[in-house]
Ligand SMILES: [Ca+2]
């Protein structure tokens with residue numbers, strides 16, 4: 001481009017620099033707009049349960065109910081903490097009720113009901129619990145469903161190892177983990193070591209804490225007995241909590257997806 005006679009060079013440079021800056025800003029703005037308008041189905045340490053048809057979390061309240069009085073007596077307290085966390089830190093009210101609900105396992109319960117069962121080996125295998133999430137066919141949001149907790153965690157006090165504190169921490173983690181599935185979270189395990197296989201416990205961690213949705217058992221190893229220290233309990237600093245760095249951001253994004261998917 002020809003320069004006007006007598007025109008100093010500096011302004012021209014300034015204009016070019018400004019143009020480049022605007023170009024860069026334009027790119028940033030476009031990226032932000034795309035981020036704001038598109039639903040997201042996975043992030044660091046979390047993954048949406050799209051394989052079960054769940055793409056979002058509804059802002060309307062959910063309630064936890066029980067299949068029978070034994071389930072209510074044994075398990076109600078294990079859902080208080082995660083329900084309060086989702087209510088307070090995600091913004092979706094979840095109430096632990098005293099209601100009994102006889103909806104059969106093969107049937108989805110009424111909208112936004114989560115039925116908790118206390119059953120011996122519900123999958124026919126030792127130590128296996130299960131969530132059976134339902135989804136709203138209209139918009140792919142979490143509907144509610146059934147949680148089948150294996151009663152062995154409670155009837156055999158040393159199920160998770162010799163340390164009572166470890167056992168209680170694992171019971172809490174297991175209950176919260178199954179609730180997470182109902183709310184639309186999948187296992188976030190990924191092939192971190194790039195050996196071609198997604199392994200058990202292969203999940204991101206922050207301050208040694210993995211997502212509660214990490215499979216299995218928050219990705220924690222069985223407690224082991226060390227000769228010098230006795231039973232070692234592995235980082236159960238936040239038993240039964242959705243982790244603030246992984247699970248909770250995932251649930252918040254699922255809630256945001258509810259609106260984003262309507263756009
Ligand atoms: Ca691997």
Ligand SMILES: [Zn+2]
Pocket residue numbers: 177181187215
């Ligand atoms: Zn699971």
